[in-house]
Amino acid sequence: MDLQFTDAENSFRNELRHWLAGVIPTLPGEPHRDDWVGRRDYDTMWQRTLFEAGYAGINWPKEYGGLGATPTEHLIFLEETERARAPYVGQNFVGLLHAGPTLITEASPEQKAFHLPAILKGEHIWCQGFSEPGAGSDLASLSCRAIRDGDDYVISGQKIWTSFGHTADYCEMLVRTDPDVPKHRGISWLILPMGQPGMDVRPLRTMEGSTEFCEVFFDEVRVPVANRVGAENDGWRVAMVTLSFERGTAFVSEMLQSMELARDLAQLAKRITRNGASAWDDAGLRRDIGRICAELDALWALTKRNISQAQRTGLVGPGGNVFKLAYAELRSKLGELAMHLLDRASLSIDDVGQLPTHAHVHGRIHALSLGIAAGTSQVQRNIVAERILGLPKDR
Amino acid sequence: MDLQFTDAENSFRNELRHWLAGVIPTLPGEPHRDDWVGRRDYDTMWQRTLFEAGYAGINWPKEYGGLGATPTEHLIFLEETERARAPYVGQNFVGLLHAGPTLITEASPEQKAFHLPAILKGEHIWCQGFSEPGAGSDLASLSCRAIRDGDDYVISGQKIWTSFGHTADYCEMLVRTDPDVPKHRGISWLILPMGQPGMDVRPLRTMEGSTEFCEVFFDEVRVPVANRVGAENDGWRVAMVTLSFERGTAFVSEMLQSMELARDLAQLAKRITRNGASAWDDAGLRRDIGRICAELDALWALTKRNISQAQRTGLVGPGGNVFKLAYAELRSKLGELAMHLLDRASLSIDDVGQLPTHAHVHGRIHALSLGIAAGTSQVQRNIVAERILGLPKDR
């Protein structure tokens, strides 16, 4: 076991750091959080910048224009961009980290040639049309229908949790192409160009009031059969392929932010007074913050174990589910503690005077989503128990 | 809603308190905790004393020699005996609170005439033969067989968790009299005189090292058919009858002890020093103890709600399961906090010098059993969800 970086890894880091130091100060200011079109432009600008510097598609194979970096180099990339306060992947997320990797493994040469460079260059934004109102944890029960009609599929149904559906150019979609077979076997994976007739994209407001997600309604929307990726009715397998692309780096940026946020909370506690004394004088509060920081450090160590495992085997394995379970819970503890400390100031989502309310209240709400999105904690526990410990399936 | 006692209830309390004040100082010292025979004598002596004073069978109907007291009077009885540090029900437990009430409702006049007075007078100790190694949460799956042979049943099988099996005179038993029908429908309820040929009673050591429980092995043990209570194969219903006897008072003595223990812990924290300061100077510890004491007070209020409900309807209802769930968790929190405060002293089950280790370490271990005995917390949650909230059965 060795947590130190190799010389090669260190020079990768140094070059990246040097480049970031030059480019970050030249970036324009970030658009307003609700200006989705402005943010699209900003995010694609950053992707283009990365592309031009040779840093686009850090985890993509070299033959498809990526950097072919190891998971450890990916970790370093995320550490350095976070350290430099570089823009996040933002609206490029689905293309770079989900649809793109799927296309790399499963798409036809023509599909790859058309789509992959456009994703890397920040020319195309992708969104995801997987979840449905009736298909959440049980995704394979999805019912959005695609009926073959000549060279087209005709799609009718509804998708939900489509992030950036209103700004995307393409949508990776799972549709039901055969309703008469067991649910996993009648699904196909399609590339849908957005803005087709018959589509209605409506913003879905989250509990925080933001609208990065959409609901998409389909009324006989036509998509060429040529836009299918993989065989007809083999879409479930195609979709699962992407899971194997996760190399332990999914939460690196978040973890770095959370560790900083927890340490900021300690500083905040030292500034805040309570009954005439510093809030930090409270031994219980100190222990709570100490415990959270120590547990975050432990999760950081687990992150590195997961990355090392991916580096060796190509797969994260159990560590990924374990990480998510532990992280969702810990992030909730941090958020609850912060809101408690902020007391009445936590009743504003935006900063209150000099108090960094937004980071903590947003963080608390974000923590609620961590136990739900991409597999609820209940589903994660099932996976850990069944796939890792080998306990019998529910039924 | 009224938490004050009526004049009648207050005079019941005053008379009882007066009587206890006279009798308690005359009692001999308690036997050693592992002297089961000595404790039997002690417990039956106290039962006899109660009987002679007219306080035996507080919750039994008057027509069967009981006091016919209301649930509130039962509460008062338990408060006053606890306050006076009177002996507990001890080995009379199964007879007075479980077998006796069942006999009252279900037994034949002859069975009642023989057994009920003996229980009330402390002449007979009863034990329970319900659980089996293979039938715990799923009690109805019990397999201890009773085969009809003329006027006898011939019993073979095994029982477990039989408290005071080595000192008891009678055992209330559930046996399988028909293995060919659905599990709830082939069970009978028998009165088994202890010490029959073919019985082997072995102590079952708990994690605390004590042996109040036994395992009982049956090898063709004969019991007259006349000892059956209720109809053949109707034993499940007979056994369930006792549940309706619970009038919210089951945990009253325990609750009073726990409330005292938690308050003692606060005093202990004031005596103990940590890093040169009083342990009580620690704001977090104070909050933890404050919260536990407040939550215990809330459970005490819930106890009174449950008792009031039993007084009105004859049934505790959902409150009983809710109470047990909350109490098991809270008692664990108290135990863990106490062991933490005692630090290394908690590594002895007996008192260490002037430190009341035993109460707290025993309490911690007892808390572990609270989440298991008489329905694990998992089973309790199922009951609450299914019977109170009406959620669908597991399968």
Place this chain on the structure above:
Amino acid sequence: MDFELNDDERSLQEGIRSFLTGRCPIEVVRANEETGGALDRTLWRELADVGVFSLRTDGFGMTESVLAFEELGRSLVAGPLVASHLAASVVAGAGDGSRIVGLLEPAEPVTMVEHLASLDDLIVLRNDGIFVVEPSGVIGVLAERPLDALTPITRLDDVPDGQRIGDAAMALQWRRDGMVLTAGLQLGLCLASIDLAKTYAMQREQFGRPIGSFQAVKHMLADMLTKAEVTRAAVYAAAVNIDGRGDSSDLMQTARMAKLLAGDSALFCGKTCIQVHGGMGFTWEVDAQRYWKRACVLDTHFGNSDEHAAAFSAAL
């Protein structure tokens, strides 16, 4: 001793519930978000007409008041309900709903006042007494996005002075009564969260069966109900105690018990309700978030759970 609701208590509670179900269904509450949580004076008067603010000046006790506030919490009614109720005995117009009376407690790290724009009178509750202030003269910064869309909130740089209308002892009593009434609201939030989660768990199917048939979901609901029922006992006990029919002479201590339990339980039930709803729980559309957010707001009223745990321990 009879710690069950008597017939009068039950019918009073049912009356309030029936009024709120008709007049303030959740759709009406939600619609108020579009106005930035501005209070509806007509509704306020109607609440006064059913006695919400004047129960105790009309001869009822804390017991009846808490039963009413449980229903107000259940229906997610917004506004300075507790403040106006407390003020009924001293501020003209509070009891009959003709004036909306708010309340602030000086707080750390910052003092925030709710519903400032809708208030006719503002009470300042300090340790040394109770003061009344003209709200229009209070200067502060309105939060652009309040956590609870139904609770607009304004940061004050300075706590206004105002005119004294009560002494320190009365302030202490207001705090105590405020705790218990707020705990009643919190209890109502718990019950509403449970109802909503239960309904969803019965209707929502995944893997071919209602999610409420999965133990994981079942046990979340059982834990919610458990917390709610323990809280109910605590809140009712605190109320009965204040009315002189209790089993403890330390009214402040039982009030703290109630507020502590109710605060923890409302937060727990709110977030668990969100979790039971999965992704839908994270949407604006579903009310789960509203219950949780209101629980966050109420936990800061009259001392949060941690403060009461500390204060409770001081009496040990």
Place this chain on the structure above:
Amino acid sequence: MDFELNDDERSLQEGIRSFLTGRCPIEVVRANEETGGALDRTLWRELADVGVFSLRTDGFGMTESVLAFEELGRSLVAGPLVASHLAASVVAGAGDGSRIVGLLEPAEPVTMVEHLASLDDLIVLRNDGIFVVEPSGVIGVLAERPLDALTPITRLDDVPDGQRIGDAAMALQWRRDGMVLTAGLQLGLCLASIDLAKTYAMQREQFGRPIGSFQAVKHMLADMLTKAEVTRAAVYAAAVNIDGRGDSSDLMQTARMAKLLAGDSALFCGKTCIQVHGGMGFTWEVDAQRYWKRACVLDTHFGNSDEHAAAFSAAL
């Protein structure tokens, strides 16, 4: 960076595991309860022969040592393993197992020493240095019923003085290394608890199916595994750090992280293992209680989790 075990580390750990499985199966451990937990000197020597005490004086690092201690914890081996390991560099006979070296830390509310009757040397670890004491001269009261039947424990009225063998800096380093080695034992307890609970959950049937097919049981096991794996990462990171191949320069802080996580997790896994076993978990016969009790013992070594949480926060 490669935070997976390398081949040498893996084979070292497997070697220790294989030795312990053969020499110290749980039956052997349990049998020792009948002797009041008196240590078996033959076993002690054999443990020394496989390097348990001398790993670091033999040129291996904390990483290898922690892997070995994980196995010792998993096998529930009793005795002053950490103390004898720490003492190997300074007390003759500690490394080769010819002398059993125990350790005490002065504590509040009372100082207790384990295995006193089996000790050849007793180390007193104080803030101002390390001292060695002749155990036969130490006077105390042996607990009639120790919580962990395999850990006899004696209360001392006075902490003995002894002869100085190390300064304050060395004492600090011993504490740090003691934390990490103990955390290794605790990690092993977690893993053993999980194995035992899992085996039972697969075998035990109720309601016509293995209890491990019920979500409630499944989720208990998932939570155990989650805590154990996070703990494993923390413990390994602390060890690697001490060996100079880490990612943090604050060795004490990462050691605290490890002990904090491991202490909490071992207690959690121990009690959850008991709960998974239902009534059987409450019997002496089933080992679940042994893991929990040992977890209670080890949490008091080199500072408990709360103390480390406090100390961790001091560096923030």
